[in-house]
Each structure stands twice: as structure tokens, then as C-alpha cells.
Amino acid sequence: MDGEERRKKIVQALHEKKDPISGSRFAEAFGVSRQVVVQDIALLRASGKQIFSTSKGYVLQEKDSATRVFKVIHSDDEVREELSAIVDLGGIIEDVFVYHRVYGVIRGPLNIRSRLDIEKYLQNIESGKSKLLKNTTSGYHYHTVTAASEEILDLIQEKLQERGFLAKLQDYEPVDFWKKEV
Template sequence: MKGDARRKEIFRLLQGSDRPISGSALAKRLSVSRQVIVQDIALMRKGGTPILSTTKGYAIQSSGAYSRVYKVRHSDEQTEEELNAIVDLGGRVEDVFVYHRVYGILRADLNIRSRRDIQLYLERISNGSSTLLKNTTSGYHYHTVSADSKEILDLILKALDEKGFLAKLQDYEPVDFWANPDTP
């Protein structure tokens, strides 16, 4: 299978799946190496295909969803409560990022859609020698959250605020995320 046809098939497979697909699974399905898949994904992204990389594989970012960035702060022990508040209301946690005054923006894709995804994420963090990204900035961090409507994003904002997780933007932060309109 030639490159263009393979990339079309990768897109078809990702678009037809409700879960991320690992690079190894794509490689096996298409009879190529995982490195070929990684290169194909890079070319597809360069061409504008919205592909998310997660710890569980690749996924197409849903195009009809609305998204919003929330700045939050909480303890490590409250991470599960924060993520549950988002997914229980119908949100998808696309990423986590921090704004570090020295290093700039450090970001990681999450693609968390359910309580099961949260449990797997927390298990991976606790089983390794890594720490949550928020710990590089005294607990302050951001999440890009997508949902099927602005109303769901408003409910998530209210829930995070009621739990005391929302954090105030500082003057040195590069973007006023609250003024940024929801993106469809």
C-alpha cells in the first residue's frame, strides 16, 4: 500500500473508532512498522488532520465539539475529584498544560473521556517515578476541555468553581483564556 492510501486508511480507522488506536495496532493492521505509522501521523498533522496523541494511542479530535480552557489548582489528592467533575458532566479532558515563566508552555495530551480513563491515567502516574505536570508550577495548570455544547462547558466551569479548583489568571500569563470564546 502506498503512502497516500495508507494515510487515508489510518484516517478511516481513527475516525471509525470511539477509542484511541495504538501505533503498534495500526502498524500491524497495515503491515508496516510502527515508525512508518509515526511518520504518517506527522505528515497527516502537517496537512491539517486533527490527530491527538494519547498514552493509549492516536485519535481524531472531534470537530463538532466546543472547547474551553480552564485554569485550575488543587492538591495531588484532588486530581481524581477534579477530573471526575469534568467527565461526569460530559466533558472530555483533551490535555493538561502549564505556563512556566522560564520554560514557557509545557503540554501533554490526555484524551480523558471517562472514569475508567481517569483510573488508568492515575495508575500510570502512581506506578512510575513521574509526578503530575502541575507540580512544576506549584499546582497551577490548565486543561483544554471539549464538550458537545457550551452549556456543558458552563456546567463544568460552575462545578470547578464550587469545588474551589478554579484559579485566577495572573498579569504575566500570555493569554486571557476566559475571554477566549468557545471554539466549535
């Protein structure tokens, strides 16, 4: 099998299987090294395919990706765990925002796609004079999360629920920003 055919099969596999697929799994399936798979992924990205790396493997984000807003609450010590739960399942954390009763919605872009992005984000918070946005509203905050499918968002929602991070929407909160209420 030549490289072009292998890359077509990689895209096909990522399209059919919405869960992340590891580079090692691709390497084994095609009888090549993991480095060859990494190079294939780089070529696919260069050709415009939106393939993202997660700690569980590669995910193809198709143009018809799914988006959901999650309302969450947790301690400062649990930020890494919360963000990791999302990216490990293939989610992209687009932003963080709070709904303040006086100021309304206050939003900050994040674009967190990997554990490396999480570490950079936490280093920036820790090294600066800034505080986490969630602390302006007693820990309650929201994340807009994008994933390759609704099924992946469902898995993320289950994981956040399992960890006790999901929070109940209150009557005074606006609901028009939800793609799907949680």
C-alpha cells in the same frame, strides 16, 4: 419500531438534549433491554457518530463541539475529583499544560473521556517515576476541555468553581491560547 428507526431516534434525542442520557433511559423509552441500546450505540459509533459514554449517560459530540481552557489548582489528593467533575458532565480532557515563567508552555496530551480513563491515568502516574505536571508550577495548571456544547462547558466551569478548583488568570500569563477566558 425497528433497529434503524430506534437508532435515528437515539441520535435525535442526543442532538436535542445536550445533557447525557443514560442507556437505561433509552431502554425504557424504546421498550428494549439496556444491552440492545449498548449495541445500537456501538453500531452508531461504527457509522461515524461520535457518541461518548460518561458516568451520567451518552453524549453526542457534534462536529461543532465547544472547547475551553480552564486554569485550575488543587492538591494531589484532589486530582481524581477534579477530573471526575469534568467527565461526569460530558467533558473530554484533551490535555494538561502549565505555563512556566522560564520554559513557557509545557503540554501533555491526556484524552480522558471517562472515569476508567481517569483510573488508568492515575495508575500510570502512581506506578511510574513521574510526577504530576502541575507540581512544577506550585499546583497551577490548565486543561483544554472539549464538550458537545458551550452549555456543558458552563456546567463544568460552575462545578470547578463550586469545588474551589478554578484559579485566576495572572497578568503575566499568555491569554492567546484561551477559547474563552475563565
